[in-house]
Amino acid sequence: MKKFPKGFLWGGAVAANQYEGGWNEGGKGVSVSDCARHHLDVDVQDYAKQNEISTEEILKAMKSDDTSLYPKRHGSDGYHHYKEDIKLFAEMGFKVFRLSIAWSRIFPNGDDKEPNEEGLKFYDDVFDECHKYGIEPLVTMSHYEPPINLVLNYDGWYDREVIDMFIKYVDVITDRYKDKVKYWLTFNEVDSMIRHPYTTGGLVRDRFEGKNFTEVIFQAMHHQFVASALATKIAHEKNPDCKVGCMLTKLTYYPYTCKPEDVLQAQQDMRSTYCYSDTQVFGEYPAYLLTKFKNEGLNIKMEEHDLEIMKKYPVDFVSFSYYSSSCVAKDDAGLKKTAANTNIAIKNPYIPSSDWGWQIDPIGLRVSLVDLYDRYRKPLFIVENGLGAKDELVNGTVDDQYRIDYFDAHFREMYNAIYEDGVDLMGYTSWGCIDLVSESTKQMSKRYGFIYVDADDLGNGTYKRYKKKSFDWYKHVIETNGSCL
Ligand code: BG6
Numbered sequence: 001m002k003k004f005p006k007g008f009l010w011g012g013a014v015a016a017n018q019y020e021g022g023w024n025e026g027g028k029g030v031s032v033s034d035c036a037r038h039h040l041d042v043d044v045q046d047y048a049k050q051n052e053i054s055t056e057e058i059l060k061a062m063k064s065d066d067t068s069l070y071p072k073r074h075g076s077d078g079y080h081h082y083k084e085d086i087k088l089f090a091e092m093g094f095k096v097f098r099l100s101i102a103w104s105r106i107f108p109n110g111d112d113k114e115p116n117e118e119g120l121k122f123y124d125d126v127f128d129e130c131h132k133y134g135i136e137p138l139v140t141m142s143h144y145e146p147p148i149n150l151v152l153n154y155d156g157w158y159d160r161e162v163i164d165m166f167i168k169y170v171d172v173i174t175d176r177y178k179d180k181v182k183y184w185l186t187f188n189e190v191d192s193m194i195r196h197p198y199t200t201g202g203l204v205r206d207r208f209e210g211k212n213f214t215e216v217i218f219q220a221m222h223h224q225f226v227a228s229a230l231a232t233k234i235a236h237e238k239n240p241d242c243k244v245g246c247m248l249t250k251l252t253y254y255p256y257t258c259k260p261e262d263v264l265q266a267q268q269d270m271r272s273t274y275c276y277s278d279t280q281v282f283g284e285y286p287a288y289l290l291t292k293f294k295n296e297g298l299n300i301k302m303e304e305h306d307l308e309i310m311k312k313y314p315v316d317f318v319s320f321s322y323y324s325s326s327c328v329a330k331d332d333a334g335l336k337k338t339a340a341n342t343n344i345a346i347k348n349p350y351i352p353s354s355d356w357g358w359q360i361d362p363i364g365l366r367v368s369l370v371d372l373y374d375r376y377r378k379p380l381f382i383v384e385n386g387l388g389a390k391d392e393l394v395n396g397t398v399d400d401q402y403r404i405d406y407f408d409a410h411f412r413e414m415y416n417a418i419y420e421d422g423v424d425l426m427g428y429t430s431w432g433c434i435d436l437v438s439e440s441t442k443q444m445s446k447r448y449g450f451i452y453v454d455a456d457d458l459g460n461g462t463y464k465r466y467k468k469k470s471f472d473w474y475k476h477v478i479e480t481n482g483s484c485l
Pocket residue numbers: 015018188189249321341342384388431437438439440441446
């Protein structure tokens with residue numbers, strides 16, 4: 001195989017809420033994720049249940065110091081281990097490290113007058129540590145980390161005031177880190193608010209009684225679209241050379257059969273996730289969303305300059321997560337279903353599944369790359385992909401050949417997309433390059449990393465790091481820029 005393009009950004013990704021821990025240290029405020037309890041008692045297929053939370057549960061969580069019930073409070077304890085971790089990433093040869101800034105470390109309540117210097121200093125140190133090894137940080141501004149105060153006292157992103165608070169936070173971080181961060185992402189999986197309104201939008205259903213909750217969600221999304229455009233503007237003003245991307249969940253839908261009804265269903269489902277990144281790339285609402293608002297009588301309040309702002313500040317590149325494809329049918333009654341990333345899909349008889357039922361489809365990654373590139377004609381960045389598996393630590397390592405096989409197959413399809421299909425792919429960051437707490441099930445045992453973290457689902461363990469077999473394998477891929485595949 002020939003090499004991947006010169007300068008290809010190989011690396012790995014984490015998010016503060018799943019990796020850092022240190023939930024009440026360094027002046028950090030409580031975030032939405034700190035109040036999300038584990039779901040060890042909930043069926044993995046029951047995605048809706050995993051994401052439901054009530055005001056009462058939040059208030060209960062806020063009174064509790066428990067870290068075992070609320071696993072994101074301990075994460076991988078990256079807050080205390082980041083130097084050791086970045087050193088390991090450097091050993092693998094990472095060119096880029098994707099992480100998020102926890103908003104509640106910088107503005108503990110979201111509406112504070114002044115930022116928390118200790119939080120700002122923490123990320124200074126993290127970015128310095130990356131640069132020490134020539135690793136470029138790729139930073140998500142918001143990855144399920146709104147301060148809980150914004151949920152309880154402002155109704156999350158439904159409240160227009162939250163745009164101003166977010167912009168103040170963006171102004172502070174893009175100014176402080178203008179010489180340290182070249183790549184920014186505004187909102188992680190911007191389309192996901194529809195599937196998990198609480199973690200993405202800070203929306204709790206019982207706070208909107210009497211209101212149409214779909215309208216609430218789309219109002220909150222509108223606020224995020226405006227905020228994303230303003231954040232792009234500000235980041236460019238602080239550093240004209242920086243690049244800002246959007247981030248979408250690439251839920252690649254296949255029709256379960258060639259019945260025209262199923263094909264139409266797949267197309268409609270696909271449009272229903274593209275429409276959010278469309279607003280950030282094209283700077284305007286797609287016909288799909290405007291028609292939906294009209295047909296469903298959703299009254300989305302927009303201020304005079306909102307559409308102008310969205311049009312003026314589109315993103316520079318398109319990033320996305322891809323784990324699996326999903327089969328859909330017009331009538332799926334009686335068909336076997338399985339869990340996927342934030343959704344439930346019909347089981348595809350032609351491909352295998354992970355330990356958590358997510359279907360493994362490397363060709364689907366190529367399909368996704370081609371679709372996105374043809375649609376947007378902007379550079380693409382795969383910022384999440386990987387295999388959540390049950391790893392077993394034996395004699396200080398994990399023989400995760402299954403993970404190597406997963407990556408190998410996906411990298412080959414990236415190669416094909418670049419060299420056969422002409423896709424402009426900037427880089428690749430595997431999800432959870434070091435084990436962390438899962439978003440959907442809040443389990444530590446759903447492991448994605450090249451590095452094993454000794455902690456269990458309840459947070460017990462030494463948090464010692466161990467290299468898995470895939471560690472050296474990925475190191476070799478990066479060393480040879482993919483030509484060893
Ligand atoms: C993406 C999220 O949806 O999928 C991550 O951006 C998440 O935060 C990842 O961790 C994998 O999902 P899970 O549920 O296996 O952690």
